[in-house]
Amino acid sequence: MATAPLAGPMLGFPAFRPLYKKFPISGPLSSSFISLPRTLTSLPPFRRSLLHCQRHRCRHLTVRADSDNGAEPTRHYDFDLFTIGAGSGGVRASRFAANFGARVAVCELPFSTISSETTGGFGGTCVLRGCVPKKLLVYASKYSHEFDESLGFGWKYEAEPQHDWSTLMANKNAELQRLTGIYKNILTNANVTLIEGRGKIVDPHTVEVDGKLYSARHILVSVGGRPFIPPIPGSEYAIDSDAALDLPSKPEKIAIIGGGYIALEFAGIFNGLKSEVHVFIRQKKVLRGFDEEIRDFVAEQMSLRGIEFHTEETPQAILKSADGSLSLKTNKGTVEGLSHVMFATGRRPNTKNLGLEKVGLKLTNGGAVEVDEYSRTSVPSIWAVGDVTDRLNLTPVALMEGGALAKTLFQNQPTKPDYRAVPSAVFSQPPIGSVGLTEEQATKEYGNIDVFTANFRPLKATLSGLPDRVFLKLIACAKTNKVLGLHMCGEDSPEIVQGFAVAIKAGLTKVDFDATVGIHPTSAEELVTMRTPTRKIRMGPPSEGTADHEAKAAAGV
């Protein structure tokens, strides 16, 4: 904001000067000016970037005038972009937009490890209540397995290593504080105006934060999602993943309800830290939507590490007894003596109390913001990225959406996020990495596929004596030889799958995989040494039909 008066004349946009004089709202401008001395100190680079962007800017201004669907091209706005929510998607879109020369503000709720209507924090779910703290707890909890492994390699401990929960929480929270600071710095260094408070949409070009109004040419809704706890009797005694990442003490005995990735990750964490863990899933198997064999394999490996799965068991009520312990009543019975009950039963988009209904913005049945392929909502000046749109709820996807949006809006490069072959990981213990189609999806879409699998005991386990195994699966199209999917469960899977995701995204064939020399001795080398298909699935129509099918599948994948 502070730079607006400088930027206007410097750029010499005729539209800017007169409008600068009739700023509709002056209060918030001066206040954000004062609260952000940093924008002044960083003037030189900003000036440079403005000059650099001048050419682009002229271009996209014209484009915008054409494409703004009724927005007044001559009206002046406080900001080119106002972002509500500074999580992965919002920060990415804001930074990139600012780098492209746009004037950007972003608002976010005050920092707290547990999110609510009034708390959040720069960095968002991923940094404060998701990927990062989760992975730190995974690291912490993995050590117990590593101690067990080390015994097989000649290590011995006088006493069994004990875990101190409070040390972990303190060190984890110090790291989160550091990261939320980094995110703030990233934004201010990109000359994005930070506003702390709850943003609400007042009209298609106005956002209110704590009573102050800001006008913006474009508004980005990137408020993410929050855990959802189903309303059963006693659900007030339960915790969600936010709380589970920041408990005052370690659970002695915990029931985790849910069979998705969050449930499995927490089951691994608490099991590794020596809690008694029970997982309750409605279905027969964990991880709906994943490859069937992976689903079976991961559940078996987790059971071997001591986690008890209660399948087809639905919670009905949580009871608190006099000694403070909890009981979980299900359709099959009651588990008593629980210190904690955790719901990992999905997440819901944060679309309440945002003023979305006021501007007539369309939501899906699940409460997510409905967007087109460019992340545009039903209101042309309002856009949305990340979990709030409930497309593919992954941090790197939100980053992709945010980056694509900044290009679309401020670089004159309409860009659609590309959802093909997006890899993902489950940081269960052992973890899962996967990219592309599952066997079930591939069979349905292609009919004729070759499936290569390997299920082996890794070198480390032969010495440790632990029952750890690795499962790998490659799915190739029988006709084109293209690798359609890769799924892996076992140590280092997420790290291993990333490089293969590049290969799959590039459309490489099984022959290309085979032509690559292995790195020995690794687990990953198995993926380039799968010579014989485990099974060939032939369900597709005969040749002329296959061609049709192929074309359709190629377009749809």
Next chain:
Amino acid sequence: MSRKMLIDGELSDTNGEEANYDFDLFVIGAGSGGVRAARFSANFGAKVGICELPFHPISSEVVGGVGGTCVIRGCVPKKILVYAASFGGEIEDARNYGWEVPENADFNWRKLLQKKTAEIIRLNGVYKRLLSNAGVKLYEGEGQVVGPHEVQVTQLDGTKLSYTAKYILIATGSRAHRLTIPGQELAITSDEALSLEELPKRVVVLGGGYIAVEFASIWRGMGATVDLFFRKELPLRGFDDEMRAVVARNLEGRGINMHPRTNLKELIKTEDGIKVLTDHGEEFLTDVVLFATGRAPNTKRLNLEAVGVELDKVGAVKVDEYSCTNLPSIWAIGDVTNRMNLTPVALMEGTCFAKTVFGGSPSKPDYDNVPSAVFSIPPLSVVGLSEEQAIQQANGDILVFTSTFKPMKNTVSGRQEKTIMKLLVDAETDKVIGASMCGPDAPEIMQGIAVALKCGATKAQFDSTVGIHPSAAEEFVTMRTETGRVSVSSRKTNL
């Protein structure tokens, strides 16, 4: 090997004529390459015999074992020791994650050794079974080439067996090479290092190659004092210079004493251990001196020169692109040919040999974009060109993308060690021509990257791949801005 010999009809013709051979193929040496070639040839219908020396963890002229260097004295036991040694660092790292580990966590070398040997014996058995299941006849003893179609196997009891074969394959590998300095007999090689009776408290490692840095990491991780001596400024000659510097820094950070540009002059036995004299006039007292000063091909006792098989200066068997020696009936693969001494390359050469000679499809091993790893702690892994190679080989500008970061695990553990990743891109074609990484899990991460490089993936294709979060590997697909550009004219990095 001329192509026309491989035409189906003619091959069977020749078979018909020369059906009096005992074997279609006789392989000398049952290591990675030999076993692969033998099995695959047998699968193509060839009658195959193979000979190997009796099993022993420490190799010599008269002992070896089915499985070869990789399984018995290389990759496998080495990696087992690396696993064991890594726990030392893990225990340190665990503390800031809230684990109270007794200060004097104890490491029992003998127990590890016993289990390692048991595992190797198991694998030795697995390899034997692989051969017998494929219908390959295994002979225990020392093989020699007697003529272009004849081998002799000297068995343990001294009896000699003679066999004729249409083709002979030399796959005898290599052995650690010793430096000739006074007192050299006091030093050990990697063979013995993998089977020491006692865990040394003080170790001197001589060499700057991957074996040297791996053993330095192993012993350091197990608690020994380690001094590493090497001739150059940095270890790992041939690797990317930036990576070499990072490896050196990490080794030092883990407590290894680095002695660059230093040679050993003499070893003297004393009551308190081995006294080591350097060419800088320094003296060190140590329990063990490891020579990791290269390996030499095992060709001495094969009688190759007598039958006219050409060797190169270092004694490696000279072969053409299909692995055929100057005699059309004698072929050679693996370390004995000293091309690219890696297990998976020997496997590739073995497969290509079988396809060429018995599968009816002439196949040349392809040495482009072969990935490799150094299992130092933390490890290094590379595929494609180093920056220095790229500068030498490229015709146009090269873009250099590097990312140096603190791995997430270290943010809490407090370990001051950074991971570095690098991509080299041909500015004109956008093709990624080199990738390297030093940091935890690098070898596992690099395998998939190698598939992409092998098939000519572009930087744009890397960029279009979505990351896996949070992982270290995702950095490879999120390197947006180049850190340097090497232009054709200047040939210098504008860093």
